[in-house]
Amino acid sequence: MQSREKEGTPIAAGQAETERYQPGSDADFERLYRTTYRRILGTLVTLVRDVATAEDCAQETYERAYKGWAKWRPDAPVEAWLHRIAINVAISDRRYQRLREAGEVIRRLGRPASGPDPAVVAERSVVVQAMKKLPPKQAAALVLRHYHGYTNREIAAALGVPEQTVASRLAAARKHLQAVLGK
Numbered sequence: 001m002q003s004r005e006k007e008g009t010p011i012a013a014g015q016a017e018t019e020r021y022q023p024g025s026d027a028d029f030e031r032l033y034r035t036t037y038r039r040i041l042g043t044l045v046t047l048v049r050d051v052a053t054a055e056d057c058a059q060e061t062y063e064r065a066y067k068g069w070a071k072w073r074p075d076a077p078v079e080a081w082l083h084r085i086a087i088n089v090a091i092s093d094r095r096y097q098r099l100r101e102a103g104e105v106i107r108r109l110g111r112p113a114s115g116p117d118p119a120v121v122a123e124r125s126v127v128v129q130a131m132k133k134l135p136p137k138q139a140a141a142l143v144l145r146h147y148h149g150y151t152n153r154e155i156a157a158a159l160g161v162p163e164q165t166v167a168s169r170l171a172a173a174r175k176h177l178q179a180v181l182g183k
Contacts, residue, residue, distance in 0.1 A: 021078050024070035036079055040086050047090040057093055061086040130180040138173035141166055
């Protein structure tokens with residue numbers, strides 16, 4: 001193997017891990033780039049399934065690695081560190097591509113037509129129309145009970161009437177609504 005290294009032949013994957021690199025050294029980073037680029041690119045092609053995108057991701061990988069090169073700790077294999085960066089770049093790229101695809105679909109479909117105003121729909125509701133026919137005291141008790149979820153005791157306190165009065169107003173309101181709505 002030593003004769004191959006002297007001849008300038010590329011170093012195998014297992015040998016790259018045993019090489020010593022000095023964090024922050026530009027010469028060592030350049031050597032790292034030369035010895036690992038093809039393997040990193042191969043990993044990225046496998047992940048993103050497109051050579052041009054993989055090349056872009058490889059460039060991004062080495063840019064990120066260079067920015068963090070001074071902080072890399074030599075106790076971990078340098079190529080494993082690069083692969084972790086490359087995989088994160090590939091994942092980010094896929095996420096970005098999906099967002100772009102969704103954005104393109106939305107642009108093609110255009111802005112959805114605005115629906116009717118919920119207040120207008122509620123006003124036209126059969127239930128609301130039936131409630132408008134209730135006496136105001138019965139309607140108030142019904143709204144406080146079923147819309148706001150208050151108990152009979154809380155409604156009685158809010159309206160200033162006995163709890164039994166609230167119960168009779170609710171019963172009368174329900175009976176009236178059942179008759180109007182045909183249930």
